[in-house]
Amino acid sequence: MTSPAQPDSLAAIAALPQADLKSIFTADPDRLSKLVLTQGPIRFDWSKTHMTDDLLSGFLALAEEQGFAARRDALFAGEPVNNTEGRAAEHPAERGEGNPDSVARAKALHARMRALIDAIEAEALGPIRHILHIGIGGSALGPDLIVDALGGDNLRYDVAIVSNVDGTALERAIRDFDPHATLIAVASKTFTTTETMLNAASAINWMVEAGVEDPYGKVIALTASPDKAIAWGVDETRILPFAESVGGRYSLWSSIGFPAALALGWDAFESLLEGAAAMDRHFRLSDPKENAPLIAAFVDQYYTRIAGCETRALFAYDERLKLLPSYLQQLEMESNGKSVTRDGEPVDGPTAPITWGGVGTDAQHAVFQLLHQGTVLTPVEFIASIEPGHTLDPAHHRALLVNCFAQGAALLRGKENPSDPARAYPGNRPSTTILLDDVTPEALGALIAFYEHRTFANAVLLGINPFDQFGVELGKEIAKSIEAEGPKGFDPSTMALIGLALGE
Incomplete structure (x- = not known):
């Protein structure tokens, strides 16, 4: 296969000169009005990036x-946008x-989930104080983020979310749980995921050893494969299905969000959905020049495809958003x-950068040295909330926000010496700031939906399919073959490692 030519508009973008961030506001006094957008409870500020009128016009053409x-x-019509698997991608329908x-x-499946939650709250499954959610990938990351961000003193149950097959993770999660008062949620789209099912079996054994009379009666299955859950031992009345067209990393809006809906309450979960739906409508209906996910994708494309940045850093200046x-x-x-x-041809350039990040202000004392004075240009994204998540002295939140805004200003301005x-800062380093009114269910739902649509917009601009993930399968297949057939036919390094650690 030969590499396709770049789109004409991308070549035109690449020919444009790069703006100097240090003088960019002087060069364009109206810059804030063009590159700051407020959508619902979120303010997006791209004014400290290298985006210019000419670049924006070029990306609109692209x-x-x-x-x-x-x-x-x-996407919104439910057409098979996941062409390699012949499926739609219908996470917006969940909202x-x-x-x-x-x-x-x-809506019908949400009603089923709410009915089961009502039954649990009425102690139809016995007194419940703890929720053990077992999943991996999107089946764990989404619920974990929601519960951690919105929980705090609002949680009505103790919640532990386990994804790692390392038994240490499960042991630590259940260390302070009473097995007689624990509900297990097993989240797996196929209900065959190796790590998840092994953790689930161990959780059942934990209950059996503690003398729980009917451990399977304390299991809720969250899956797109109800038949497999029934075969595993879960009663049909405790299975919460979701559509096959909802991908794992887009699934927190479905029954995968069950632990959040149970622990936070249905009203909070509904507000999460409503916030995401508002962002759906914004993405679907807004003019491209005022479309937050699309503009963010333009910025991403500039730094990845034009400026050659291989990473993108994200720092949450709010402990509630640390995940x-x-x-x-x-x-x-x-x-x-x-x-x-999408057509199976080689892409014409780089695709996704490496996403990494941390929490402010911790990250300032760990990785910001490289961002300010290192030789690698890295676009930075700051996320903060106007309202704090605590009732302590307001000086805490003021110091947090001052540090957040100061870092963006320092990256842009730099300092000559x-x-x-050694004490000079080059400046001219880009950053985006996303400012929430508060970390509420509505705002968090909108924020996550923004990132989903931004990811989709990037994929469209790249001409790729964002809804398959075949790259994660090969390692799994090799692991299964080792378990089933023993180690054979591998490279000498792998054979030596298996022999040393597994005695085979």
């Missing part, structure tokens, strides 16, 4: 050239936005970490 509007319409039949089905970087690592890197187009180069 979006038209790549058929963005038609691809977006196909009430999409194909009417799919929306109706999602967001991990969540976005999967969303962005599993979705757009591809090397072929001709007499001591």
Whole structure:
């Protein structure tokens, strides 16, 4: 296969000069009005990036050239946008936005989940104080983010979310749980995921050893394969299905969000869905020049494809959002970490950058040295909330926000020091700031949906399919073959490791 030529509009973008961030506001006094957008409870500020009027026009042309509007319409119509697997991608339908039949089905499944939650709250499964949620990938990262961000003193149950097959993770999770008062949620789209099912079996054994009379009666299955859950031992009345067209990393809006809906209350879960639906409507209906996910994708494309940046850093200046970087690592890197187009041809350049990050202000004392004075240009994204998540002295939150805004200003401005180069900062380093009114269910739902649509918009501009993930399968297949057939036919290094650690 030969590499396809770049789109004409991308070549035109690449020919444009790079703006100097240090003087960019002087050069364009109206910059804030063009590159700051407020959508609901979220303010997006791209003004400290290298985006200019000419670049914006170029990327708008690229979006038209790549058929963005038609691809977006196909997503919301429930058409098979996941072409390699012949499936739709209907996570928006879980929020009430999409194909009417799919929306109706999602509402019915949500009603089923709410009815089961009502029964649990009425102690139909006995007194419950703890929720043990077992999943991996999107089946764990989404619920973990939601519960951690919105929980705190609002949690009505103790919640532990386990994904790692390392038994240490499960042991630590259940250490302070009473097995007689624990509900186990097993989240697996296929109900065959090796790590999840092994953890689930061990959790059942924990209950059996503690003398729980009917351990399977304390299991809720969250799956798109109800028959497999029944075969495993879960009663049909305690199975919460979701659609096959909802991908794992996009699934927290479905029954995969059960632990959050139970622990936070149905009203909070519904507000999460409503916030995401508002972002769905914004993405679907807004003019491209005022479309937050699309503009964010333009910025991403500039730094990845034009400026050659291989990473993107994300820092949450709010402890409630500390799990967001991990969540976005999967969303962005599993979705757009591809090397072929939708047609199976080699891509014409880099696709997804490596997403990484941390929490402010901790990260300032760990990795910001490289961001300010290192030789690797890294676009930075700051996320903060106007309202704090605590009732302590307001000085805490003021110091947090001051540090957040100061870092963006320092990256842009830099500092000259001709007499001591070690103390000089080059500046001209880009950052985006996303400012929430508060970390509420509505705002968090909108924020996550924004990142989902941003990921999709990037995929359209790249011409790739963001909804498959075949790259995660090969390692799994090899692991299964070792378990089934023993180690044979591998490279000498792998054979030596297996022999040393497993005695085989």
